[in-house]
Amino acid sequence: MDNIFLGRQPILDRQQNLVAYELLFRPGQVDSVHVADNVNASANVLVNAYGQLGIQRVLGNQRGFINVNQELLLSDAILLLPHQHVVLELLESIVITPEIVQRCLDLKQKGYHLALDDVTTIDERLESLLPIVNVVKVDVLALTDAAIEQLITRLKRWPVVLLAEKVENPVRARLCMDLGFELFQGFFFAKPEIVSGKQIEPSNLSMLQLLSLVMQDGEIEKIEQLLKHQPGLSYNLLRMVNSVAGGLPQKVGSIKQAVMVLGYQQLQRWVQLLLYAVNSSGENNTNALMQTAAIRGRLMELIAAMDRPHDKSYQDRAFMTGIMSLLDALLGMNIQEVVDKLEMPEEMTRALLKREGRLGQQLLLVEASENNDLIQVDKIIVDLGFLDTSALTHAELSALEWAGQIDQ
Structure with a gap:
């Protein structure tokens, strides 16, 4: 092709x-x-x-x-x-x-x-x-x-x-x-403007705390306790789990059961995307931001899979990096503050703060693609050495489809 x-x-x-x-x-x-x-x-x-x-x-x-x-x-x-x-x-x-x-x-x-x-x-x-x-x-x-x-x-x-x-x-x-x-x-x-020094909303703070717990494989009881203080999140979680787990013999009725059915990796992804979704009532343009974040995460995961096809942990870190790269815009805070509140692997931190390392290069590629900067796209593809524009396009189409299913 x-x-x-x-x-x-x-x-x-x-x-x-x-x-x-x-x-x-x-x-x-x-x-x-x-x-x-x-x-x-x-x-x-x-x-x-x-x-x-x-x-x-x-x-x-x-x-x-x-x-x-x-x-x-x-x-x-x-x-x-x-x-x-x-x-x-x-x-x-x-x-x-x-x-x-x-x-x-x-x-x-x-x-x-x-x-x-x-x-x-x-x-x-x-x-x-x-x-x-x-x-x-x-x-x-x-x-x-x-x-x-x-x-x-x-x-x-x-x-x-x-x-x-x-x-x-x-x-x-x-x-x-x-x-x-x-x-x-x-x-x-x-992408909403970043307002420096803006205080984090309590619900956003809870979401970040929840995300931090999940990323560190925290105890289910602690995750359950945190979710119990967020009725809207708990409802959304149960609804989502019951819709995707249609093959279960009975409906999931408790937060603990929902976390166990979903698993930590999927829970982490749900929390990351929900950080965007729960702000939609306060920020009219969050719908577009959430879509961009979802596409970024999935696209970086697909690119990472081409880079290291057998390293699932690396692919997961790529997904997280893509999603996290827009949290500063969503929460109105410096990306350094976001990173400080979450204990992330060094590779992700370097990518988010300085666009350095392998994941940093891939994030730069995704951003150049969003901005239609063809010269930068071509340069990064050459630097990465494992990708071409055709493979990138296939990955982008797949990411678009994946992100489009989130609201369905």
Whole structure:
């Protein structure tokens, strides 16, 4: 199979609910331009990678925004993508000609949704597409506040959904809200800002204590005692155990029994993910953060399995590192504080605090993939020496599917 690259970035609505993902499929380094000669092959690779799991299993109930260059837009291969699940995101590199406008009209008539990417200004050629496209993505990072306001005033003449991309701080997020943007994408929304010195909520502290106990194989009685002080957690645990242990002759009715049925490893994973889930009532954007954490953990586990296929303990540490790498954002505290509260193996501590060691390299790889930093992805893959972009893509697709099952 040809090398391809996959990333996924959350898109949220005004209530910061997760409504779509931008899916980033690339045949190796696309900017090295052999694409004109093999665009059909590249597109088929894209669709094959997609089809291995099925788009619904990758996206859940959300739509997927997919970057499309000029060659792919004009290729028949684009029609292999299911119109009911995707939004074709027209890259700014596309030269808008009458042929391109006609192609967009044809695709819209076939049921496809279209979006314009990285818009910073409107000229006559762009205007020819505005009656056709469904979404306009405005690059707010490249514009001043006044320029954004001017641009939005003009864009409101057309019936398009306005999406603010590259939103990186709360001030810019508030401006975009006030100006009437309907969709949002960027660091601020995908990962809550870290507020230094923020006190840990009691429930979060209990979760960290519970996680610490489980990680150290603490006595079941101590784990049970801690859970008894958290009725919501106890209910969630019993419900989860009874749903996954359907083959048991009778329902699990006690915390102690639930812990024994689940086992320490699965309990640890449940607590790690639940740290994200239980905060969803207080942080609207936690849904996206939880998804990212789940994907990170599973992806790092899969990468570690390729690195050391027979070392299950190493794979578990990789999973934990991926999950833990977003706890600072969730809890509003420095990652050093998180590490200090949990007795972690030295390898994990180095990875989380300094991005050092084998796990640190793998965490850097996952973060580069999330940021669509292809140059960094390629560099780390070479440094690691056991991975290629095709294997990474397969692992990412599997991680997406796994994370998508958590809420089901």
